[in-house]
Amino acid sequence: MKNRIDLIKGDITTLEVDAIVNAANKSLLGGGGVDGAIHIAAGPDLIDECKSLNGCETGKSKITKGYRLKAKHIIHTVGPVWYGGYRDEHELLASCYQSSLEIAREQKIRTIAFPGISTGIYGFPREMAALIAVSETRRFLMKNKYPEKVTFVTFTDDNYETYRRLLNQ
Ligand code: ADP
Secondary structure, eight states: GGGGEEEEEEGGGGSSSEEEEEEETTOSSOSSHHHHHHHHOOOOOOHHHHTTTTOTTTTTTEEEEOTTTSSEEEEEOOOOOOOSSSSSSSHHHHHHHHHHHHHHHHOOOOOEOOOOOSTTTOOOOOOHHHHHHHHHHHHHHHHOOSSSEEEEESOOOOOHHHHHHHHOO
């Protein structure tokens, strides 16, 4: 299990993996944060494919091609906006990881990288979000052959430490 989960600090748009996960919004038509960075790096053909998908519900995921990215695919998942924990935010964030990993399994994706879904503009507390990310991923990998490897991508030092601590437990 240990060698199936990786942790790096950096820019997810530069990774050479089968799929990167995008922290998208329900429209799937781009936005700020990692979503904006992915759209810029992938190029304008991405938005055309996204327009054909008719959006996505919170907690669910949809796949597109990666276009100009080194990553072959983008799995767009819609994280919950944090409202204090009273609107099923935990379950919805867990569902983002489950549904993204489920698509990876179906498509026989070997390597997949996740940013911290909902932990930027959407305001989900980072420690709790990292715990959900790690526990849902471990649970999924235990039961499934694909994806073979999951990389968590952090953008800041303190977030890296949070994941490192959880992964060493
Ligand atoms: P959300 O709206 O789901 O909160 P954001 O894009 O605002 O999404 O933030 C999600 C996480 O992605 C944050 O932890 C942010 O620091 C991180 N992030 C932003 N840009 C990048 C990037 N290029 N690569 C990896 N992570 C990123």
